[in-house]
Amino acid sequence: MKKKSVNYGKWGYIFILPFFVIYFIFSLIPLFDTVRYSFFEYFRSGIKQIGPNFVGLANYVSLLHSDMLKYGLNTLILWVIGFVPQIVVALVLACWFTDARLKLHGKQFFKVVIYLPNLIMASAFALLFFTMFSTNGPVNSILCSLGWIKEPIDFLGSVLGTRSLVGFMNFLMWFGNTTIMLMAAVMGISMDIFEASDLDGCNSIQRFVYITLPLIRPILSYTLITSIIGGLQMFDVPQILTNGQGNPDRTSMTLIMFLNSHLKSKNYGMAGALSVYLFIISAILCFFVYRMTNDNDPDGSKKAAKKRARAERRKTK
Structure with missing residues (x-):
């Protein structure tokens, strides 16, 4: 008799x-609807709904003539202010905590402390900083009582102050997560x-540059790509800190805040076109980052083969 086989x-x-x-149901269908609506005139004017009327690429052209490029530059500046110190501090802490020669005690405690800001909601962080740094x-109050300033500083009324606070909050919220990932790498x-x-006489800087960085390149690539995507989606911190206005003079208005303004005005066509722009920008940036950080020749064999081929061609000439 044949045994009955069970296919698991x-x-x-x-x-x-x-x-x-x-x-x-909840992601793919809305995604296709977003792309479809980007080619239509579809908005509300008072209680009257206009559209959907097919307009082709008109929404995309209108966005290029709007302040979208300015808001894209704002997003880039805010991302750089938060990400550069984040990756530097995370690399330093990761190498410090994983160095066996230092024999540090209480590593688990410091890991928890470093990661704690990542558990706090961005909205709570923004409200805290809004209260702390208001006039x-x-x-x-502390600076005035110490006699360091004579009049209160309007942190949220200056471009440098607002952008610095947004970047500093993004740094505090995410450097712990980046540190944990780099430590694992x-x-x-x-x-x-x-x-x-150590036997070859390498110092700490040489170890970091020639050993640690090349070997953790995949995790660095992942960190950079996810940070770029998160930076393009930056919304809650500047939205709450500037009450949705992007003040001063819209210098802290991000692309997602601009997208949210179209959604609030029920202009679904323009919102869809801006979403497609964001998707294209994310894809292009992530592709370039992946190409720059991906090592297709880890052992140097391809590079050595090219050198030999060039040398042989020179001899034949």
Whole structure:
């Protein structure tokens, strides 16, 4: 008699089916609708609904003639202010905590402390900083009581002050998450490599530049790509800190805040076109970052082969 075989492979597909159903209903269909509406004139004027009327690329052209490029530059500046110190501090802390020669105590405690700001909601962070750095806030009160300033500083009334606060908040919220990921990447490097570098007389800077950085490149690439996507989606911190106005003079208005203004005015066509622009920009930036950080020749064999080929061509000439 033949034994009846049980195929368990189908159960895997059954278990993952709910995810794809939910993704299709709540993500994929709205995504296609967003792209479709970007080619239509579709908005509300008072209680009257205009459209949807097909207008082709008119929404895309209108956005190029609007302040979209200015808001894109604002988003880039705010992202750079927050990301550059974030990656520098995260790299330093990751190398410091994972250095076996230092024999640091209480690493788990410091990991928890570093990661704690990441658990706080961005809206709560923004409200806290709005209260602390307002004209009548505790920061100005302390500075005045110490005699360092004579009049309160309007942090939120200056371009430098507002952008610095937004960048500083993004740095505080995300540097802990980046540090934990980079620590995991550094701990994945074999200790034999570091021991061999010590025997060869490498100092700390040489170890970091020639060993640590090349070997954690995949995690650095992931961190940079996710940070770019998060930077393009920057909304809650500047929205709450500037009450949705992007003050002063809209210098802290981001692309998502601009998108939100179209959604509030029920202009779904322009909002859809801006969403498509954001998707294209994200895809292009992530592609370039991946190409720059991806190492297709880790052992240097391809580079050596090219050098040999060039040398042979010179000899034949």
